[in-house]
């Protein structure tokens with residue numbers, strides 16, 4: 168199996184999430200050419216542009232030195248609590264991005280609380296360290312206090328820290344280090360985000376966390392394969408939100424590469440993937456092996472995402 172890392176990236180609006188991800192894609196050469204960067208990495212949703220905030224989770228993946236890093240961009244807004252919770256269930260850690268001048272803000276506190284409650288151990292990124300008025304030491308103290316206020320456990324309190332400037336295109340593990348690239352951040356992700364332990368041999372179990380609409384293939388269900396393997400042509404059983412089971416055949420499978428979805432013949436436990444061609448599919452559904460229908464517990468559905476993307 169590929170060496171996978173699954174992380175969500177969490178930041179208050181304007182703390183530099185989009186710039187940082189663009190830079191990671193560029194430096195890892197997952198994205199080359201101009202098309203993708205013209206259309207900024209994580210900023211393509213019209214509704215989002217209108218409101219100026221990131222509201223729908225998005226996936227991208229970086230290929231770097233034999234690893235696949237799936238990055239889920241997480242909405243920081245409390246109105247999307249259900250979506251945030253579902254996204255956090257897809258990943259094994261979060262990158263908590265904090266502006267080196269502003270420090271933690273209320274919107275990210277919400278997501279941090281959820282992450283800690285789910286037992287995730289965040290990696291803290293103090294960002295925009297090029298800012299002349301930046302105060303990274305102070306901001307690190309503020310982040311530590313916030314973890315304490317949110318009742319982080321000892322392991323969570325002992326969080327790894329990376330200092331970064333998405334704009335400057337560099338990251339470092341200690342403030343006094345010299346660095347001219349993002350390598351230290353990628354290394355920290357590989358080192359501190361636990362690799363998925365999901366079993367690829369057992370019966371298939373994939374839970375849908377979020378949806379996208381694609382003009383060519385229609386509704387696309389995005390989620391994590393928690394167990395087993397799924398191939399094009401496989402018969403599956405969809406366990407729907409109301410408990411109803413329907414039989415289906417897998418016709419279109421995707422992984423992520425940079426900003427694009429890429430066709431896959433087969434996807435396997437531990438990966439974040441997309442499935443198209445399943446009519447009416449909704450977040451919360453579990454796609455199961457026909458002889459082993461074993462739905463995962465339903466996850467929150469109390470937010471407007473579903474109606475928004477359909």
Ligand code: GDP
Pocket residue numbers: 178179180181182183184185186187294295296297298331332333334335
């Ligand atoms: P997002 O809302 O978190 O996605 O933030 P953006 O990436 O869109 O950045 C918000 C603003 O901060 C933009 O004006 C960026 O140019 C600026 N910015 C982003 N990263 C950095 C950084 O590392 N240093 C400085 N000084 N500014 C940055």
